[in-house]
Amino acid sequence: MKPDNFSLPAYFSRIGFHGAASADFVTLKRMMRYQLFSVPFENLDVQQGKVVSLVPEEIYRKIVDRYRGGYCYEVNGLFAMALEELGIPWQFVAARPMTYPVRRPKTHMVIVVTIEGEQWLFDLGFGSYGIREPVNLNWIDREIRQDYETFKLTISPERDYIE
Numbered sequence: 001m002k003p004d005n006f007s008l009p010a011y012f013s014r015i016g017f018h019g020a021a022s023a024d025f026v027t028l029k030r031m032m033r034y035q036l037f038s039v040p041f042e043n044l045d046v047q048q049g050k051v052v053s054l055v056p057e058e059i060y061r062k063i064v065d066r067y068r069g070g071y072c073y074e075v076n077g078l079f080a081m082a083l084e085e086l087g088i089p090w091q092f093v094a095a096r097p098m099t100y101p102v103r104r105p106k107t108h109m110v111i112v113v114t115i116e117g118e119q120w121l122f123d124l125g126f127g128s129y130g131i132r133e134p135v136n137l138n139w140i141d142r143e144i145r146q147d148y149e150t151f152k153l154t155i156s157p158e159r160d161y162i163e
Contacts, residue, residue: 002084003056007064011082014064015039023086025115028122029133035079036124036132042069056081072109072125079124080111089114095123112137121153 012021015034021027045052052071053059059074060081069075076092083090095108110123113134120134132146135153144151 002081003060005057005060006081006085008082008085010064011078011085014067021086023088023115025120025134027086028083028088028113028115028120031082032079032122032124032134033132035075039063039075039078039124040069041071041075041126041129043071044068046071072123075124076109076111076122079122083111083113090122 008021012018015031015038017031017034019030021031052074053062054073054077056077059070059077062068063070063074063078070078080090080092090111090113093110093112095110108125110121110125113120113122119137121131121137122134123130131144131151135144135151137153139153141152141154144153
């Protein structure tokens, strides 16, 4: 996934991340927070009738070089590029926003990261409306307080995770 034009120092500069970066949970938690508060969810291209590119080089240019935001595919994609650069195992997972009264298709994308023997949900694709820190996939049916909001991860009868 990591494009040829990816630069970890430029990515860190774009998100305002300073200090040492290691392939550990503390670094990833900080990276998530920095990116969430510097790279907005944005749908300006869609409003202008443009196609949103999933080409990694184009995502990187749009967000890092041109200081734009992006859709979940783009902002989570950028985060995945940084994970790859740090050598951290991850995978994209299809997700379904549950903010609607009717069950909708899985049109959202999140990242599951395996770090220090645990699997963590990372979602930078909702901006301030979503989680602001990683959520451990073992934290089922428990309240998870982040800033001024409380989240809960549940498993449906169909074996889907519900946040």
